[in-house]
Amino acid sequence: MTDEPKQDENAPQPETDETLSPSDEQAQSPLDEALDPDSVEATHEDTEDALQELMASNYIQYASYVIKERAIPDVNDGLKPVQRRILHALHGMDDGRFHKVANVIGQTMQYHPHGDASIGSALVVLANKDYFIDKQGNFGNIYTGDQASAARYIECRLSPLAREVLFNPEITDFVDSYDGRKQEPVTLPAKVPSLLMMGADGIAVGMTTRVLPHNFCELLEAQIAILRNQPFTLYPDFLTGGTMDVGEYDDGRGKVLLRARIEKTSDKTLVIREIPATTTTESLMNSIEEAAKKGKIKVASINDYTAERVEIEITLPRGVYAKEALQQLYAYTNCEVSVNSNLVVIHENRPVIMAVSEVLRHNTQKLMDDLRRELELLLGKLQDRFHDRTLAQIFIENRIYKRIEECETYKLVLAEVRRGLEKFRHLLRRDITDEDIERLLQLQIRRISRFDINKNREELENILKGIAETESHLAHLKRFTINYIKALLKKYGESYPRRTEITDLETIDVRSVALQNIKVGHDRVGQFVGTDVRNSNKGEAPLVCSEFDRLVVLRGNGSFQVIPIPDKLYVGPSKFLLKADKEQVYSMIYREKKKGRYYAKRFRIDRYIMERDYTTIPKGCVVEAFYTNYGVVTRCEYKPNKRLKADHADVDFDTVEIRSTGARGFKIADHPVKSFTQLKRGVPEPPNGDDNASGDPPENDDGLPPGDSDGDGGDVPATPTATPTQTPPEADTPPVSDEEEDARSCDPGSDPTTTEPVSPPEPEKKSSDKQTGATARKRKTSNKKKAAPRKQSRAKASATPKPEPVPPPATPKREPGKKQRKPAGTKKPAPANAGSSRNSKAREWAERTAKAAGAKSAPATDNASPKQEQTTPLPKPVPAPLRTLIDEETPFFLE
Incomplete structure (x- = not known):
């Protein structure tokens, strides 16, 4: 026991320098030291460095091993x-x-x-x-x-x-x-270019190789061409055959297009005889079935009869023929495949990319080196045989073996034999060695006793011939190599004919052969379009498209949008739904709302961004007529106005210049239009220079269009001009019945004055007041049932001088600015048969007028055959193809 008082553990202890606070102890704990950001970052850096070293040392070794020892072929032996x-x-x-x-x-x-x-x-x-x-x-x-x-x-x-x-x-x-x-x-x-013969495929780390196989005979012939410094070309050849387009092969750096060989046995049956490389009959049939499921091709049945040769029979359904199905097979199935070439090989222990010609040149050079090495080895063997045979002959013929009988040691034996052979050194091709002497000492007594000197000399002569021949081959190694290759060709060439036919394959546009099997509806009321939409007009057929088509939605204000084919899409108030075609020419008539002017324009929609709004007409205009056909002629019927020179104008869109979508059109009217009548509906395809492409029958006997009897295409103005229709004065017009007048008033196209294109007459400086008054009085006294075109033509005839009558079949060209006058005394007598056809009346009137005037012109050619005169008129007006437009400078009102 001690006398020291007990200290209270709970009593506060005085702080010293060695005493640490609890916070200091916690800060220096191992856990906090491990969680220190600086230490963690340093640890991460060390780990990253270790991983980099590991990848550099191990993964690169693994990649090199895979490239060199597994996947990539060697260029030397392929x-x-x-x-x-x-x-x-x-x-x-x-x-x-x-x-x-x-x-x-x-x-x-x-x-x-x-x-x-x-x-x-x-x-x-x-x-x-x-x-x-x-x-x-x-x-x-x-x-x-x-x-x-x-x-x-x-x-x-x-x-x-x-x-x-x-x-x-x-x-x-x-x-x-x-x-x-x-x-x-x-x-x-290898003494053949086996890499190019067999081809190769391999996938390594970071690289792949695909070497296409080539024909055995063509490769050897190309090697001969290389040795002769001649040009050569090489193309692949596949065991499966087929046809091949090598336009993009590029010496093994490009690709080839392969097609199956398909035979058309009938209009409803196709038979596949050869398949492209990289495919099988099973994969080929699967691709055809997939295309049929997607609606890209129609097939009734597929039967596989393949045994030693390929035979896949394809039967077509009703309505599908072999010619169109053949193109669809090439476009949508594995009957046509593209095979790329990527020639990666191991050369000098490293992977390199080479061309076919480079590989073949390398193989040819290696062939020469191998043949040289073989010839050198053969020459050495022949010289050794000559040396041994010569030594044996000297040893036996000169009985040198007897000189060793008294030698006591093996060294003395060797020395004595060498001494005996020295005098014959000039007969040998090289020095004598101890190995040569040992071989002589190993000769059997039986061989020595039966030694045939003559036979040995024959062998020596043959050996010398062999040596000379081998030395000649070495001296002319290139010629020897060519002969060696020719021997291989002669021996094995017939076993390896070319199987794949090289041809120029026509590129098939999948859009052109695509089936039009998608129906797109247009609901103008609900303002939807799509495959799940029905047309709001029950009589309107849906728009038939293919999977590659795009839609053009055109609105009444002239704006349009190009969209993909949707299932159901809201497009707003739209007026027309079309298929987008960059070559299609669209024709349009639009009106300015404020000024009331009318314009005509033609344009293409060839540049666009999908689902973006574009405009075709200026702001504040509205579309009045829209056409997609070629050769369309539209008649603009003006609202009645006494001051108008003409009550209509005909617009031939083929004469309108094609402009961009945003360009302004040509003005065709400054005053209100009552209606637009389509005189010629045209055709969906371009006319290609055919004046009769619109489908209207020619009226001339020689097949030329009306008004083009000379075959020069008629009078086509360089710029749009105005040509109102023209008729003779009332006094010179043959009489017609009231019933015929009523029929004409209902059918504007039945007016005989509108059947021929007539250039506008040049008006005189001024019309007299008396002439104007007489014209007004004639209009008052005329029949009330007469049609508006008749009134217009008579009024115009009274206000302008009469043109010189010309036979209808050939309208002569008028020179601009030249007045046309009729000679005096050309009043036309009334015909006897007032009820005949309008062509007959016009022809008779023209003939009698020409006779009365004494005109020196050729007799009128019939403008319609007898069969044409008896045929029933068409329900819609079909006038002659008018080629003029109303120009902006043409006056519309009388002075």
């Missing part, structure tokens, strides 16, 4: 490592007989460490190339895509071509296998 090891194993097993594929796979696994599955599939692919492996059994079908049988059921061996061109251990470099137990070749000394 083989991937697995293919090279298979052939090397087969060469070691080769005894001329077939071997089980399972056994070959097992032998190859001594060199290839990636399992039997990869070896088996690679062997089947290599055997189906039909170059280096002879196969026996079911190795699959390249046409149908069927798999090969199990490896224990099929057999293979090296082909004669492989034995001849692939192997020569004396010029082959070997390395240890993956486990060090075996030796495998770095590359095989």
Whole structure:
């Protein structure tokens, strides 16, 4: 026990320098130290650096291994490592007989460490190339895509071509296998361009390769051309055949277009005889079925009769014919495929991109090098044989072997033999070595006793001939190489004919062959368009489109919008629904609301952004008429006005200049128009220079349009001009009945004065007051049932001088500014048959007027055949094709 008082634990303790506050202790705890932002950032940086080092050291090694040892072929022998090891194993097993594929796979696994599955599939692919492996059994079908049988059921061996061109251990470099137990070749000394012969496909880390196969004979012929410094071209050749367009091949840097070979056996049946590469009959039929499901092509049935050759029969349904179905098969199915070429190979232990010609030149140079090495080896062997045979002959003929009987040691034996051969050194091609003497000492007594000097001399002579021949081949190596290639062509060329036909394939536009199987409705009341919309007008058919079409929604104010085909879309108040076509020409008449002027314009919708509003007319205008056909002629009927010179004007849109969508049109009227009548409906396609493209029958016997009997196309003004219709004065007009007048008043197009295009007469300086008054009195006394065009024509005739009558079939051209006057005494007598057709009356009137005037013109040609006179008039007015427009400068009112 001690006398020190007990201290209270709860009592406050004095702070010292060594005492730490609780906050300091917490700040220095291991957890807070780990959560320090600076330390965390430093840890992340260290981890990132470690990962970068790991990727740089490991992943790059992995990528290099995949590129060099798995996926990319070598340019020297054209083989991937697995293919090279298979052939090397087969060469070691080769005894001329077939071997089980399972056994070959097992032998190859001594060199290839990636399992039997990869070896088996690679062997089947290599055997189906039909170059280096002879196969026996079911190795699959390249046409149908069927798999090969199990490896224990099929057999293979090296082909004669492989034995001849692939192997020569004396010029082959070997390395240890993956486990060090075996030796495998770095590359095989291939004497044919096997890379381009067989082709290759591979996917590595960061790169892919696709080498298209080429024809064996064409490759060897191209090698001969290279050796002779001649130009050459190479194109692919596929085992499946078909047709091919090589326009974009670009020496292996581009692509080729492949098509199936389809035979048309009847209008309702197509038979596929050959298929494009990269496809099978199964995938081809699936693509046809998919296209049929999507409505791109109509097919009744598909039957596959493929065995050793492709035969796929396609039956077409009702309404579909072989010619159009053939184009749709190429456009929408795998009957046409595009195959790209990307020639990546291993060259000098690195992946490089090369062209076909570069690869072939490299293979040709390598062939010459290999042949040189073989010739040099052969020359060395021949010289060694000559040396050995000569030494043996000297050793036996001169009985040098007897000089060694008394030699006590082996060194003395060697020295004595060498001393005996020295005097014959001039007969040898090289110095004598100890190995040569040892071979002489190993000769058997039987051989010495039976030595045939004459036979030995014959052998020496043959060896000398061989040496001379080999030296000649080395001196003329290029010629020797060409002869070697020709020998291969002669021996194996017939086995490898070209299968794919090279041709220029016409590009098929999928839009042009697309089925018009989409119906688009236009609800003007609900203001919707789409495939789920019905037309508001029951008698109006829906707009039929294809999947590639776009729609143009045109509104009454001239604005339009181009949209894709919707299911149901609100478009607002729209007046017209059209298919967008950049080549289509649209015709339009629009009116200014304030001034009341009318304009005509033609335009194309060839530039647009989808779903954006555009305008075709100025602001404050409204569309009055819109046409999509070519060759349209529209009549503008003016509202009644006594001061008008003409009560209508005809607009031929073919003469209107085509402008941009935002350009202003040509003015055609300054005053109100009562109605627009379509005189000629035109045709949906461009006329291509045919004046009769609108569908109206020609009235001339020679097939030319009315008013164009000379075939010059008629009088077409360079700029729009005004041509109101014109008739003779009332006094010279043949009488007509009241019934005929009533019929004419109901049918404006029945007026005979409107059947011929007449250029406007040049008015005189001024019309006299008396003439104007007489015209007014005649209008008052005329029949009330007469039609407005008749009144207009008579009033105009009284106000203007009479033109010189011309036969209707050929209207002569008027010279601008020249007045036309009729000679005196040309009053027309009334015809006897007042009820005949208007063409007959006009013709008789013209003939009698010409006779009375004494005009020296050719007799009038009938403007209508007898059959035309007896035909029933058309329900709608079909006048002659008018080619004029009203010009802005033409006066509309009388002075």
